[in-house]
Amino acid sequence: xxxxxxxxxxxxxxxxxxxxxxxxxGFVMGGVAVAAGAAATAAxxxxxxxxxDPTSVDELLQGYFREMTPADKExxxxxxxxxxxxxxxxxxxxxxxxxxxxxxxxxALSIGRCIGCRRCVHACVKExxxxxxxxxxxxxxxxxxxxxxxxxxxxxxxxxxxxxxPTHYYMPIQCFQCRNPSCVKVCPVKATWQQExxxxxxxxxxxxxxxxxxAACPYWARRFNFTEPDLPKEELNPNMAYFSNRPxxxxxxxxxxxxxxxxxxxxxxxxxxxxxxxxxKFGNVLDPDSEISYILKNRRVFILKEEVGTLPRFFYYFDV
Amino acid sequence: xxxxxxxxxxxxxxLSAASLIWAVQSGSAPGAKVQQTESGTTPLDTAGMDLEDTxxxxxxxxxxxxxxxxxxxxxxxxxxxHKGLGxxxxxxxxxxxxxxxxxxxxxxxxxxxxxxxxxxxxxGSFVDHDGSVIPFEHVELLCAKCHGPxxxxxxxxxxxxxxxxxxxxxxxxxxxxxxxxxxxxxxxxKTISTLPGPRSxxxxxxxxxxxxxxx
Numbered sequence: 001x002x003x004x005x006x007x008x009x010x011x012x013x014x015x016x017x018x019x020x021x022x023x024x025x026g027f028v029m030g031g032v033a034v035a036a037g038a039a040a041t042a043a044x045x046x047x048x049x050x051x052x053d054p055t056s057v058d059e060l061l062q063g064y065f066r067e068m069t070p071a072d073k074e075x076x077x078x079x080x081x082x083x084x085x086x087x088x089x090x091x092x093x094x095x096x097x098x099x100x101x102x103x104x105x106x107x108a109l110s111i112g113r114c115i116g117c118r119r120c121v122h123a124c125v126k127e128x129x130x131x132x133x134x135x136x137x138x139x140x141x142x143x144x145x146x147x148x149x150x151x152x153x154x155x156x157x158x159x160x161x162x163x164x165x166p167t168h169y170y171m172p173i174q175c176f177q178c179r180n181p182s183c184v185k186v187c188p189v190k191a192t193w194q195q196e197x198x199x200x201x202x203x204x205x206x207x208x209x210x211x212x213x214x215a216a217c218p219y220w221a222r223r224f225n226f227t228e229p230d231l232p233k234e235e236l237n238p239n240m241a242y243f244s245n246r247p248x249x250x251x252x253x254x255x256x257x258x259x260x261x262x263x264x265x266x267x268x269x270x271x272x273x274x275x276x277x278x279x280x281k282f283g284n285v286l287d288p289d290s291e292i293s294y295i296l297k298n299r300r301v302f303i304l305k306e307e308v309g310t311l312p313r314f315f316y317y318f319d320v
Numbered sequence: 321x322x323x324x325x326x327x328x329x330x331x332x333x334x335l336s337a338a339s340l341i342w343a344v345q346s347g348s349a350p351g352a353k354v355q356q357t358e359s360g361t362t363p364l365d366t367a368g369m370d371l372e373d374t375x376x377x378x379x380x381x382x383x384x385x386x387x388x389x390x391x392x393x394x395x396x397x398x399x400x401x402h403k404g405l406g407x408x409x410x411x412x413x414x415x416x417x418x419x420x421x422x423x424x425x426x427x428x429x430x431x432x433x434x435x436x437x438x439x440x441x442x443x444g445s446f447v448d449h450d451g452s453v454i455p456f457e458h459v460e461l462l463c464a465k466c467h468g469p470x471x472x473x474x475x476x477x478x479x480x481x482x483x484x485x486x487x488x489x490x491x492x493x494x495x496x497x498x499x500x501x502x503x504x505x506x507x508x509x510k511t512i513s514t515l516p517g518p519r520s521x522x523x524x525x526x527x528x529x530x531x532x533x534x535x
Contacts, residue, residue, distance in 0.1 A: 022324055030328040038335040118515040135519040163514035266490030278481035291477025
């Protein structure tokens, strides 16, 4: 007697009505799909394995600097010292100098004296560990025709032959550490802010590289690292501060910070030291005996783009 | 929804997350080694930028920079030669003998004895309007005879170069005296070199870069 052939178990859809069983076929097919997915993900991510100098988990998960305890901040500084030691072979003198009390920095530049020699530009590059290729320069010297203040007509790329030209005057620009800074207002993550002594600082670990600040600055003071900075080991300046001249990475903004690793210890910025004609003047405007107070009281001073209301802390003057 | 697919999706997500973390944290993966460099490399020459406070004095100080330019090659005090010489010829317009090499081109100031003291026992110092002595160490008082506004600005700091500390209470602030920058016999500045201008933010090509071959 032939039995009724048993029908193959039907594929059972999982519905609310009945329990579904994972069939052997389903399990194997599921496993294949998962393995293929995992392999595809790993293949897609494989270029990350060739990252030079990858971000450590600590750095990725670093919190907001202003909310850290002093112990956390010291841990961050230690991590950075280690990173610089590994990359450049020199253990840096890294600190986070706070703003000095009773100090507001201001800067004045004598247009009559500047000869456009660009020693300030290169002293700044040496002091602040900028990338050398591409070479980021915080200071830009504008060669302006005598008789006009229109910066749109200025020349930036004059060479040896075009320097110290008596028919032109030279006006260097850099970050003016404005009292009403537009860059601070537009940062979507508050990676840049103004400290009590007037310096506008950037936390390079918090910056997301959106460049809104660069768009907002009316003076084109901010620079962006389009590539990984190329800084030769022998040119590293090991005296660093967290908010100023520690080595940066690709994708973060940077700018002049009045050499706060020097100025918060009482020294002049590198550009003031380098100027051979003494046209750069820097100091504490809250001190009535400083040269900057004297200049602001006794000289004809002007600022750039007064109408945009940024209230820069950087003045141009004539020494007559 | 099919429980099989839920299980499989969750497993896929977990495995992807695991691969991501593995890929990022691959310190030991080949090709992601952090460059190990030798320690003890020669420190950069930071002379002038040293923050170790070697020039921090208690209470700080202001210092005057003494460099002298354009003395016509004379490096010894005047009295070394002018011992027992008689009075100088009155109102010379240019130096005689060893002083012939000095080129005096100082605008309207074309008489040696406008600045240098004519008395034979006071060579080496300068002369004020009334004939009194201005010592060599205070040459700025001599320049102030005619360049009063510059002297006033120099004293206040708006003229001339200052280096060191902006706050003299924290360290030495060095102010350059007049003849540290200005050659008193030939004060016109010569052109100095200009350093290179802005560079491309896309990086520099090497000199043998052949655009067509590379791109």
